[in-house]
Amino acid sequence: MIEIDEISKLYDGRAVVDRVSMQIPASTITAIVGTSGSGKTTLMRMVNRLIDQTSGQIKINGQDITGTQPHELRRRIGYVIQGHGLFPHQTVYDNIATVPRLLKWDRAKIEQKVRELLALFQLEFDSFARRYPHELSGGQQQRVGVARALAAEPDLLLMDEPFGALDPIIRAKAQSDLRDIQRKLGMTILLVTHDMDEAFRLSDRIAVMNAGKLLQYAEPRTLLTHPADSFVAEMVGQAERAFRLLSLNGIDAIAEDGQAAGAALPADLTQREALSDLLWSGRDAAPIAQPDGNAPRRVTLSRLLAAAAER
Amino acid sequence: MIEEPDQPPAPFGKRKTGSADLIKQKIDKLGVVIALIAMPTLLFVPFVTFKANRIVQGQPVWVFSALPTWAAACLMLVVIAVLVSAILKAGVLVRMTAACLGLVTVLIAIGLAASFLTPEGNSFARVSTATGFWMLLFAFAMLLIDALARLRPRPLARILLLLAGLALLGLLARIGVWNELSLLKEFSSRADSFWREGWRHLALAVGSLVIAFAFGLPLGILCYRVERLRAAILNVLNVIQTIPSIALFGLLIAPLGWIAANLPGASELGIRGIGAAPAFIALVLYALLPIVANTVSGLVGVDAAVSNAAKGLGMTDGQILRRIELPLAMPAILTAIRIVLVQNIGMATIAALIGGGGFGVFVFQGIGQTATDLVLLGALPTVALALCAAVIMDALTELATRARKEIATA
Ligand SMILES: Nc1ncnc2c1ncn2[C@@H]1O[C@H](COP(=O)(O)OP(=O)(O)OP(=O)(O)O)[C@@H](O)[C@H]1O
Ligand SMILES: [Mg+2]
Numbered sequence: 001m002i003e004i005d006e007i008s009k010l011y012d013g014r015a016v017v018d019r020v021s022m023q024i025p026a027s028t029i030t031a032i033v034g035t036s037g038s039g040k041t042t043l044m045r046m047v048n049r050l051i052d053q054t055s056g057q058i059k060i061n062g063q064d065i066t067g068t069q070p071h072e073l074r075r076r077i078g079y080v081i082q083g084h085g086l087f088p089h090q091t092v093y094d095n096i097a098t099v100p101r102l103l104k105w106d107r108a109k110i111e112q113k114v115r116e117l118l119a120l121f122q123l124e125f126d127s128f129a130r131r132y133p134h135e136l137s138g139g140q141q142q143r144v145g146v147a148r149a150l151a152a153e154p155d156l157l158l159m160d161e162p163f164g165a166l167d168p169i170i171r172a173k174a175q176s177d178l179r180d181i182q183r184k185l186g187m188t189i190l191l192v193t194h195d196m197d198e199a200f201r202l203s204d205r206i207a208v209m210n211a212g213k214l215l216q217y218a219e220p221r222t223l224l225t226h227p228a229d230s231f232v233a234e235m236v237g238q239a240e241r242a243f244r245l246l247s248l249n250g251i252d253a254i255a256e257d258g259q260a261a262g263a264a265l266p267a268d269l270t271q272r273e274a275l276s277d278l279l280w281s282g283r284d285a286a287p288i289a290q291p292d293g294n295a296p297r298r299v300t301l302s303r304l305l306a307a308a309a310e311r
Numbered sequence: 312m313i314e315e316p317d318q319p320p321a322p323f324g325k326r327k328t329g330s331a332d333l334i335k336q337k338i339d340k341l342g343v344v345i346a347l348i349a350m351p352t353l354l355f356v357p358f359v360t361f362k363a364n365r366i367v368q369g370q371p372v373w374v375f376s377a378l379p380t381w382a383a384a385c386l387m388l389v390v391i392a393v394l395v396s397a398i399l400k401a402g403v404l405v406r407m408t409a410a411c412l413g414l415v416t417v418l419i420a421i422g423l424a425a426s427f428l429t430p431e432g433n434s435f436a437r438v439s440t441a442t443g444f445w446m447l448l449f450a451f452a453m454l455l456i457d458a459l460a461r462l463r464p465r466p467l468a469r470i471l472l473l474l475a476g477l478a479l480l481g482l483l484a485r486i487g488v489w490n491e492l493s494l495l496k497e498f499s500s501r502a503d504s505f506w507r508e509g510w511r512h513l514a515l516a517v518g519s520l521v522i523a524f525a526f527g528l529p530l531g532i533l534c535y536r537v538e539r540l541r542a543a544i545l546n547v548l549n550v551i552q553t554i555p556s557i558a559l560f561g562l563l564i565a566p567l568g569w570i571a572a573n574l575p576g577a578s579e580l581g582i583r584g585i586g587a588a589p590a591f592i593a594l595v596l597y598a599l600l601p602i603v604a605n606t607v608s609g610l611v612g613v614d615a616a617v618s619n620a621a622k623g624l625g626m627t628d629g630q631i632l633r634r635i636e637l638p639l640a641m642p643a644i645l646t647a648i649r650i651v652l653v654q655n656i657g658m659a660t661i662a663a664l665i666g667g668g669g670f671g672v673f674v675f676q677g678i679g680q681t682a683t684d685l686v687l688l689g690a691l692p693t694v695a696l697a698l699c700a701a702v703i704m705d706a707l708t709e710l711a712t713r714a715r716k717e718i719a720t721a
Contacts, residue, residue: 074622081619084620085614085617085619088617089638098621099624
C-alpha cells in the first residue's frame with residue numbers, strides 16, 4: 001500500500017506536482033495518464049526519491065520514504081523507464097543481476113533468480129544470458145528491462161512509459177505478459193502511460209493528471225460512467241466510452257443459454273470484441289465455444305447493447 | 312577475413328569490350344603510383360652518399376655503382392617483381408609478402424652498399440643513406456600499409472606482426488648487415504649513452520603519461536560532474552596547449568629554481584630550473600588536455616537513460632561512476648592515452664634542449680655537428696617507438712572495447 005499525502009513539487013516557485021493525494025492499494029496496477037508536462041514522471045520519481053518532494057509525505061507500507069537512504073529505498077523498488085536503459089557493456093545476465101548484486105546475494109541465489117526471470121519472460125537462458133543488449137530485438141530488450149527491475153522481488157514496481165517504443169503487436173503482448181506476471185507475483189505497479197487503451201487494458205485504477213493536479217483517481221468503469229470533470233471525460237474519450245466500457249468485461253458476464261448460428265466465439269473475448277464480431281458478421285447472436293458436453297451458450301446483440309448503456 | 316576489392320560486374324552493353332577495359336580491371340592504381348616512384352628512384356636517384364671522412368662533403372652514389380654487379384642485378388629483379396605484383400591485382404597476401412620482401416631487400420642492399428664502398432681497413436670513410444634509399448623504403452612501406460589495411464588483421468595479430476618485424480630488424484642488426492653504415496658507426500661509438508638516453512626517453516614519455524593520467528582522470532570526472540567548472544578548466548588546458556614548448560620551459564625555470572633553492576629535499580629529488588624536471592612537467596601539462604577532454608566527452612556521451620536507470624536501480628553515485636560511466640567512457644579515455652603516448656614520445660625529444668636527456672640529445676648534437684647520421688640516430692628510434700606505441704595502443708583499445716559496443720540497433 002502506497003499512501004501519497006498532499007505531495008507537491010515546485011520548480012522555481014511553479015508547482016509541477018500540486019498537492020496530490022492518492023492511496024494505492026497493494027497488489028494492484030495503477031496507471032497515471034495525463035497530457036504531456038502534467039507532472040506524471042515527476043510524481044512517479046518522487047516515490048523512489050529520484051526527485052525530492054517540496055512538501056507532503058509518501059509512505060510505503062506505512063513507512064515514510066524519507067526514513068531510508070535513497071539508494072537503499074530504490075533497491076527495494078523496481079524501476080523501468082522508456083527505452084529500458086539497459087547497460088550496453090553488460091550481458092543480459094549481468095543486467096538482470098544488478099540489484100541482487102548490490103544487495104550482496106550469493107552467487108547461486110542470483111543465478112537461480114536470473115534463470116527464473118528469463119523463463120518467466122520466455123527468454124531461453126542458454127541463448128540469451130550471455131548476449132549483450134545490442135544483440136536483442138526491441139521487444140526482448142524491453143522484457144530484460146522489466147526482468148531487471150523485478151530481480152530483487154520488489155513489492156512495488158514503477159514503470160515510466162515502459163512500452164512506448166514498441167510496435168502495436170509486441171506492445172499488446174508485453175501488456176498481457178505484464179498483467180499475467182503481476183497476477184502471479186502480486187506486486188503493486190505504478191505505471192505512467194500516454195496510451196489510454198493501455199491504461200484501460202492493464203490497470204485496476206487510473207489516475208488522471210492535468211497541470212500538476214490529480215483530477216480523479218478511480219476504477220476504469222467509474223472514470224467512464226462518472227468522470228469528475230470535462231477534462232477527465234475528454235481524456236477517457238467521449239466518442240469511445242461505450243466501447244471502452246465494453247472492453248472492461250468479458251462475454252461470460254452477459255452470456256445466456258441457447259443456440260446461435262455461425263462460428264463460435266472464444267470464451268475469453270471481451271464484450272467489445274464480441275460486439276465487433278457480431279457487427280462484422282451481421283448476426284444477432286453468436287455461440288460461445290464450450291467444453292464438450294456443456295450446454296450451449298450464446299451472446300446476443302441486444303444484451304451487448306444494454307451492457308454498453310449501463311451506468 | 313581477407314577482403315578483396317569488389318570488382319564491379321561488367322555492364323551488359325560492354326560485354327565485348329576491348330583491351331582498355333580489361334587493363335582497367337586488372338591494374339591497381341596504387342601499384343602504378345608506387346611503381347612510378349620506385350622505378351625512376353632506382354635508376355636516377357642516388358642510393359647512398361660516400362664521404363672520405365665524417366666531416367667532408369659527401370658524393371652521391373647510384374645503385375649500380377654502390378653495389379657489386381650481382382647484388383645490383385638482384386635488387387633490380389626484386390624491385391621489378393614486387394612492382395609487378397603491386398600493379399597487377401595480385402592477392403592481398405601476395406602483395407604483403409612482396410612488400411616485405413622489397414623492404415628487406417632494400418635494407419640488406421644498404422648494408423651491402425656500405426661494406427662494398429668502404430675501402431678495406433679504412434675507418435674514416437663514411438657511407439650514409441641517401442634519398443634513393445628512403446624513397447624505395449617509402450614506396451614499399453606504402454605497399455605494405457595498403458596490404459595491411461585490406462587484410463585488417465585482428466588486434467593480437469597486429470601486435471604479433473609488429474613483434475615479428477622488430478625481431479627481423481634485430482636479427483639483421485645482429486648479423487651485422489649494417490655494421491659498415493655510418494649510422495651504425497655513430498651508434499657503436501656511443502652505444503652506452505644510446506641505451507641510457509633511450510631509457511630516459513621512455514621514462515620521460517611514459518612517466519609523464521602516468522602522472523598526467525593520475526591528475527587528468529579525476530579532473531575530467533570533476534569537469535563532468537560540475538558543469539560550471541567544465542568550460543573554465545578546458546579553456547585553461549587549451550591555452551597551455553598553445554604555449555610553445557621552449558616558452559613553457561622558460562616559464563618553468565624560475566618557479567622550479569625557486570623550489571629547488573627553498574624547499575628542503577627538492578634538489579635531491581632532481582628538481583632544478585633546467586634538466587629533466589621542467590621537461591617532465593611540460594609533458595604532463597601538454598598531456599592534460601587530451602586526457603581531460605576525452606574523459607569528459609566519454610562521460611557526457613553515456614546515454615542519459617542508462618545512468619538514469621542505474622540510479623533508479625539503487626546504485627550510489629560512486630557505483631554509477633565505477634560500474635557504468637567509466638567503463639562506457641573507456642574507449643574515449645583509451646584513445647586519449649594513445650594520443651598522449653605518441654605525442655609524448657615525439658615531444659620528449661625537445662627535453663634535450665634543456666638538458667633533460669632522451670633521444671633528442673643525439674638529434675641536437677647531430678644538428679650542431681651537421682652530422683646527419685647522428686640526427687638519424689636520435690630520430691629513427693623516436694619514430695620507431697611512436698609507431699610501436701600507436702600499434703600496441705590501438706590493438707589494446709580495440710581489445711578492450713570489443714565487448715563494450717554501444718547499442719547500435721535500438
Ligand atoms: N528539473 C526540472 N526543472 C524545472 N522544471 C522541470 C524539471 N523537470 C520537469 N520540469 C517541468 O515539470 C513539468 C512536468 O514534467 P514531467 O516530466 O513530470 O511531465 P510528464 O507528465 O511526465 O510529461 P511527459 O508525458 O511529456 O513525459 C514540465 O512542465 C517540465 O517542464
Ligand atoms: Mg514523463
